[in-house]
Amino acid sequence: MNLVNELKKRMKEDSGYLITAYPELYKKVIAEMIKPFKNKKISKVVSIETMGLMYGTMIAYKLNLPFITIFKSGRVPKKYVLSKKYKDYSKKTKSLDVGKITINKGDKILFVDDTLETGESAKTSINMIEKLGGRVVGISTIYNKLKQKDEKFFKKYNYHYLVKLKD
Numbered sequence: 001m002n003l004v005n006e007l008k009k010r011m012k013e014d015s016g017y018l019i020t021a022y023p024e025l026y027k028k029v030i031a032e033m034i035k036p037f038k039n040k041k042i043s044k045v046v047s048i049e050t051m052g053l054m055y056g057t058m059i060a061y062k063l064n065l066p067f068i069t070i071f072k073s074g075r076v077p078k079k080y081v082l083s084k085k086y087k088d089y090s091k092k093t094k095s096l097d098v099g100k101i102t103i104n105k106g107d108k109i110l111f112v113d114d115t116l117e118t119g120e121s122a123k124t125s126i127n128m129i130e131k132l133g134g135r136v137v138g139i140s141t142i143y144n145k146l147k148q149k150d151e152k153f154f155k156k157y158n159y160h161y162l163v164k165l166k167d
Helices: 003-014 023-037 051-063 120-131 148-155
Strands: 044-048 067-072 081-087 093-099 108-116 135-144 159-164
Touching: 003 023, 003 135, 003 159, 023 051, 023 135, 023 159, 044 051, 044 120, 051 067, 051 108, 051 135, 081 120, 093 120, 108 120, 120 135, 148 159
Parallel strands: 044 067, 044 108, 108 135, 135 159
Antiparallel strands: 067 093, 081 093
16 A cells, blocks of 8 residues: 555544554654755754654754754743734634743754644744744645645745645
């Protein structure tokens, strides 16, 4: 079975959350998520907790780069973080935090997540990265559930995904 079909099967059977339980599939996914960015002179990899951590940490390790976590709000003392509110796919207001000293002016960032559904948490993350002086030079996800109008926003950041799922 090819990679796209295997990932569609995983999405259908377990919402795509158990990829790490299949070692060979996980290795293929990591390799494919990295491939377009190997020669982009990236300086850091950034992911949002929770699902992004399963991929971002491994990608950072494979690229021998620092890994930065964007936390769901409230996990880090406020004096150390930049926080930003957004509405998620369920229309609930949430907040994300990133450590103020983790991203510096001129950092070239690869943003990694498992899925972009509405893209709101990714847009919020990109906004925080840029506010701290970083520049997103790539976005890598497994699943793309974005509507075409939302996907257009991410293309300017060199958006790469493995599987496009229907709107």
